[in-house]
Amino acid sequence: MESCLHVFSSKTKEMFGPLHDKARSTMALIQSSTRGVVVFVALFLLVVLISVRSINNESFTAGVAASLSTAASKTHQTFFGRSEPHRPAAQAIHFACGLGNQVTTTPCQRRTPPSPSSSLPSPSCPEYFRWIHEDLRPWSHTGITPDMVAGAQKFAHFRLVVLDGRVYMEKYHSAFQTRDVFTLWGILQLLNRYPGRIPDLELMFNCGDMPAVPYADRRDSPPPPPLFRYCKDDSTADILFPDWSFWGWPETDIKPWETLREELKEANQRMSWMKREPYAYWKGNTHVCKTRREVLRCNVSYGKEWNARIYQQDWRRTVKEGFKGSNLADQCTHRYKIFIEGSSWSVSEKYILACDSPTLYVKTRFHDFFSRGLAPGRHYWPITDRDKCRSIKFAVDWGNSHKKEAQAMGKEGSGFIEEQLKMDHVYDYMFHLLSEYAKLLTYKPSRPEKATELCSESMVCPAQGLVKTFMIESMVNYTSVSNPCTMPPPFNPGEVKEILQTKANCMKEADMWVQKGHVNLTSNNRLC
Ligand SMILES: *[C@@H]1O[C@H](CO)[C@@H](O)[C@H](O)[C@H]1NC(C)=O
Numbered sequence: 386m387e388s389c390l391h392v393f394s395s396k397t398k399e400m401f402g403p404l405h406d407k408a409r410s411t412m413a414l415i416q417s418s419t420r421g422v423v424v425f426v427a428l429f430l431l432v433v434l435i436s437v438r439s440i441n442n443e444s445f446t447a448g449v450a451a452s453l454s455t456a457a458s459k460t461h462q463t464f465f466g467r468s469e470p471h472r473p474a475a476q477a478i479h480f481a482c483g484l485g486n487q488v489t490t491t492p493c494q495r496r497t498p499p500s501p502s503s504s505l506p507s508p509s510c511p512e513y514f515r516w517i518h519e520d521l522r523p524w525s526h527t528g529i530t531p532d533m534v535a536g537a538q539k540f541a542h543f544r545l546v547v548l549d550g551r552v553y554m555e556k557y558h559s560a561f562q563t564r565d566v567f568t569l570w571g572i573l574q575l576l577n578r579y580p581g582r583i584p585d586l587e588l589m590f591n592c593g594d595m596p597a598v599p600y601a602d603r604r605d606s607p608p609p610p611p612l613f614r615y616c617k618d619d620s621t622a623d624i625l626f627p628d629w630s631f632w633g634w635p636e637t638d639i640k641p642w643e644t645l646r647e648e649l650k651e652a653n654q655r656m657s658w659m660k661r662e663p664y665a666y667w668k669g670n671t672h673v674c675k676t677r678r679e680v681l682r683c684n685v686s687y688g689k690e691w692n693a694r695i696y697q698q699d700w701r702r703t704v705k706e707g708f709k710g711s712n713l714a715d716q717c718t719h720r721y722k723i724f725i726e727g728s729s730w731s732v733s734e735k736y737i738l739a740c741d742s743p744t745l746y747v748k749t750r751f752h753d754f755f756s757r758g759l760a761p762g763r764h765y766w767p768i769t770d771r772d773k774c775r776s777i778k779f780a781v782d783w784g785n786s787h788k789k790e791a792q793a794m795g796k797e798g799s800g801f802i803e804e805q806l807k808m809d810h811v812y813d814y815m816f817h818l819l820s821e822y823a824k825l826l827t828y829k830p831s832r833p834e835k836a837t838e839l840c841s842e843s844m845v846c847p848a849q850g851l852v853k854t855f856m857i858e859s860m861v862n863y864t865s866v867s868n869p870c871t872m873p874p875p876f877n878p879g880e881v882k883e884i885l886q887t888k889a890n891c892m893k894e895a896d897m898w899v900q901k902g903h904v905n906l907t908s909n910n911r912l913c
């Protein structure tokens with residue numbers, strides 16, 4: 386479940402064999418429920434005598450159900466002569482696959498009319514959105530030229546162009562598993578959510594693990610090539626974008642984030658913190674990364690009680706056994722959860738933090754788009770590089786003797802994930818990042834010669850198995866009724882340094898406590 390999972394090949398067909406049935410029954414279900422809804426909608430339309438766009442028998446439930454809501458809101462407006470003046474009604478995203486789920490005609494014909502913006506003020510975005518300004522700072526004075534974008538091509542898996550709300554993609558290399566597929570799917574869903582509001586743009590995207598673009602050496606050097614990817618460290622200028630797992634990771638049976646987030650919330654309610662095992666838990670693939678092998682040695686099976694319970698996730702076996710025992714929502718059973726980086730960042734971060742159990746966060750140099758908003762001592766307990774086992778033991782002993790504080794830390798961590806990382810915010814992050822990026826382009830992009838047009842139909846209709854299931858599950862079915870959240874201002878000069886310094890100090894302090902053997906909490910009962 387981590388990003389360093391190269392142990393199995395990406396022969397997805399082989400792996401999806403046993404999963405086909407699940408997907409097929411899902412499809413059957415959708416189709417049969419569609420019929421019922423169609424009948425209901427037809428009656429409804431007769432009664433109110435309002436004409437709406439004709440309903441295609443093969444549309445998905447969502448489209449049909451949405452027509453229903455559009456019709457209802459029209460009725461409301463007509464009959465009561467009044468409607469909310471500010472908030473535009475949600476438009477249904479209609480779409481349909483042809484027979485045999487193949488796209489029969491040119492797939493990308495559908496156009497959702499641009500949604501008018503709401504005049505209601507929207508709340509401010511989470512603080513971590515401020516890093517968007519930082520990520521784009523290398524180009525803030527020069528802008529982004531066609532040459533700079535071309536310079537990023539050698540790193541890229543694909544080039545993405547948005548022109549007048551249509552999406553074109555030129556593929557250069559195959560990405561690992563379905564990373565690129567679900568990243569592109571996510572971008573298409575963003576366009577469905579805010580039709581007509583994503584500006585024209587052109588960007589290069591790398592789906593790999595390791596950040597690759599160093600900052601310019603000197604002040605007067607030309608800016609680095611702009612490259613989008615999922616993670617960076619403090620020495621690289623890669624532009625952070627949410628990873629594929631928010632829309633699903635079929636190869637590991639990790640469901641779309643919105644579904645999983647709900648399941649984790651329920652799991653937290655099922656088992657109270659006090660009833661959980663009083664140890665620190667980690668489960669994953671230890672084979673690829675050095676840090677993980679080191680933490681493995683803290684396991685009780687090595688003969689010493691470090692308060693850690695470490696389990697190996699053997700993905701080959703897990704796949705064979707139909708993902709029995711790998712459900713993330715069933716892993717909120719211990720009072721503490723350990724986070725360890727993958728071969729760079731790890732998508733497991735959000736699942737671990739969501740458990741209501743304090744996260745013992747093993748230091749990593751990698752950031753993803755939201756982890757920069759996490760504060761040590763508040764959202765997690767920092768575990769320093771040296772003496773990992775001793776730090777883990779110390780943190781668990783501390784928590785078990787300071788239950789109130791430990792529970793508060795667990796809640797802060799899961800609260801962050803619950804609130805600041807819901808899908809609405811993930812989409813808004815993408816919206817603002819792409820909008821700010823597009824502002825920097827010094828030219829109007831054009832359609833690349835070898836590019837293909839992408840839309841929900843062209844991706845979901847020919848898809849199969851769990852890929853299809855996850856696409857449908859994470860599909861945006863309505864345009865947004867509210868505006869994106871309001872972008873917070875850039876950091877002042879010095880503020881970034883201060884934040885990094887505070888983090889570093891906190892880690893040092895935690896390390897000192899481990900060495901001294903006791904903790905001195907701050908006045909608001911926090912670690913630092
Ligand atoms: C860690 O210890 C537990 C308890 O002895 C054992 O069940 C588990 O397999 C060990 N984990 C690893 C990766 O060896």
Ligand SMILES: *[C@@H]1O[C@H](CO)[C@@H](O)[C@H](O)[C@H]1NC(C)=O
Pocket residue numbers: 445446447643857858859860861862
């Ligand atoms: C959109 O509709 C599909 C099919 O009815 C459903 O499975 C999916 O969860 C919906 N999407 C969202 C984001 O709720």
Ligand SMILES: *[C@@H]1O[C@H](CO)[C@@H](O)[C@H](O)[C@H]1NC(C)=O
Pocket residue numbers: 905906
């Ligand atoms: C804990 O911190 C407070 C204020 O920072 C300080 O006055 C106190 O002496 C510290 N206690 C210990 C045991 O270090």
